[in-house]
Amino acid sequence: MEEKIRNLVGDKLAKLDLWIDEVKLEKEDSNLFLRIALDSKNIIPLNKVVMATRIINPLLDKADLINEEYILDVYAKEKGDVINE
Secondary structure: OOHHHHHHHHHHOOOOOOOEEEEEEEEEEEEEEEEEEEEEOOOOHHHHHHHHHHHHHHHHHHHHOOOOOEEEEEEOOOOOOOOOO
């Protein structure tokens, strides 16, 4: 499934200078989460995560890769501490 998602959205995310770092399908209590971690060469601002989510969500809906209901959770990979110089 991870490879299918990468192939589905990869080119579109590249326009934002983003790529998928990791995809996880996890169950928590009675909820199923599809978690997609984004990465970039730079720190990813929140507005880029929102833009990426707006790209990913309709593509996943159309592809219908997961038969169950799930919650999409798109987030930026942590870059560590930012040091101001």
